[in-house]
Structures are given as C-alpha cells and as structure tokens.
Amino acid sequence: MNGTTLVLRVLHHGEKHLAGELRLVADRHGTDHEVHHVATDLARWSEEHALRVVQAARDQGLDLHDSSGTGSGVLAELRRKAAEAVGHRPEPGLLLLRDLRALHLYATENSLYWEMVAQVAQATRNEALLTLASDCHPQTLPQIRWTNTMIKNVSPQVLASL
Template sequence: MTGITVTLRALHHGERDLERELLAAADRHRTDHEFHHVATDVARWSHEHAARLADVARHHGLELSAPPDDPSPAALGALREKGTEALGGRPEPGLLLLHDLRHLHLAAASNSLYWEMLAQAAQATRDERLLGLATSCHPQTLRQMRWTNTMLKEVSPQLLTST
C-alpha cells in the first residue's frame, strides 16, 4: 500500500464520519432550525466527497465502499446515544451545541489536512485525477470549518457566560 492509498483510506473514513456526525448533530439540535438545515446541507458535501474518493481510489487499486444513499435512523440514534454517553448524561442544550461544534470543527480540520496532503502528492506525481478531486472538494471542507468556527464565535459568549 502506498502513502497515497493510506491517505485516501483515512480521508474516506474521515469524510464518512464527518457526514454521520453532522447528521447526528443536526438531529440533536433540530429545534435550532438554522443549525439543523446548515448541518444537513454541509453533510451532503462529505457524502459526495466519500463517493468521489471511492471512485478515485479504484484507480489506485484501492476498493473503498461508497457511502449509502442515506444513513439509517437506527444509525443516527446510536450516534446520538454515543454522544450523550461521551458527555456524561444530558448536558445543557447550549453546552451540547458547543461540544458538537468543537467536535465537528476538529473533524473537518483533520479532513482538510488530508485534502492538502493529497493535493501535494497529486502535484508531485502529476496525477490530474487526484488533483482535480482535491481541488474541487477541499474548498467545501474549508467552508465546513469556517461555518463551525463562525457558529462557535456567535454562540460561545452567550452560552458560556449565562447563569
């Protein structure tokens, strides 16, 4: 296995995880309509990225499963329970939102680093297919990061200073 295939596999896994986590957070915060809708929309980007990564990976001799069309409600419920356990029960909704935003931001940042690594490797090997993929997907990952960062800046002051 080459460094490129290892990175493709890691990024594919990261994009699928980010999609699931965005959808689970959207479900947890469904009463915050703006958050719910934006999280659902940007989750579609990760879904598309994973599918495109699986396609490009085949050209590198790597078989990655394409993401299913929609995650099952049971999978979302399991993620919700996992998140609740990680936070030690039922935290205040605002603190849960901050936790989710932090977690989503870090997941998107991790994916961004992998996209950058793939772009650099694609340039070094003159792999136009891989470079095209990184060039078209990485900006959306950066937008996911900017969205979570902006949300954190907007809600942190009120949520962390309220009694």
C-alpha cells in the same frame, strides 16, 4: 499499499465520519433550525466527497467498499425525539458547543488530508487526483468557517449564562 492509497483511505473515513457527525448534530439540535439545516447541507458535501474518494481509490487499485447509506429512519426519528427532549433542558447550549468543537476538528483534519492529496497529486503528476482535491477541498473550508462562526456566536451566551 502506498502513501497515496493510505491518505485516500484515511480521507474517505474522515469524510464519512464528518458526514455522519453532521447528520447526528443536525438531528440532535433539530430545534435550532440554522444548525439543523446548515449541518444537513454540509453533510451532503462530505457524503459526495466520500463517494468521489471511493472512485479515486479504485483508480489507484484500492477498494474502499463504500456503503454510503445515511442511516435508518427509525434511528433518525429517535435522534429527533431526543433533540426535542434536550431542547427543554438547561444545558443544550453546552452540548451544542461540544458538538461544534468536534465538527470543527473533524473538518480541519479532513482539510489537512485534502492538502496531502493535492501535494501527492502534484508530486506524482496525477491530474485526476489533483482535480479531485481542487474540487473537494474548497468545500471543506466553509465547513470549518461555519463551525468557527457558530462557536463565536454561541459561546458568549452559553458560557456567560453558567
């Protein structure tokens, strides 16, 4: 394994993890329509990124064994019911802040890995990897901006009401 395949492996894991966490947050906070819909849309971007990284890794001789399923319907229904129950308790705002903070850190970490992919692609003159990073990294930045904006909007209300 070389440095390029190493960063692709970590990036693949990071994008899949972020997609899963975004879907989990969308389900957990299903009563907050903005959170639910935006997180679901952002999860699709990370799922697409993970699939594209699998192909790029394959071109580098690395098989990442992608299983890009989004989870069973039963689990999604369970999360939806839990979100409804949490929506009636006094601390869903704190839970949302915790979730947004975690999403922000995951997206930021992926952004750094996309930078590494771009840098190694430039150093090795790998146009395919450079194109991949150029296509995917810009979509990571709105994920970061959305979580940051949500934290700015939600934290004053939640923290002042404690």
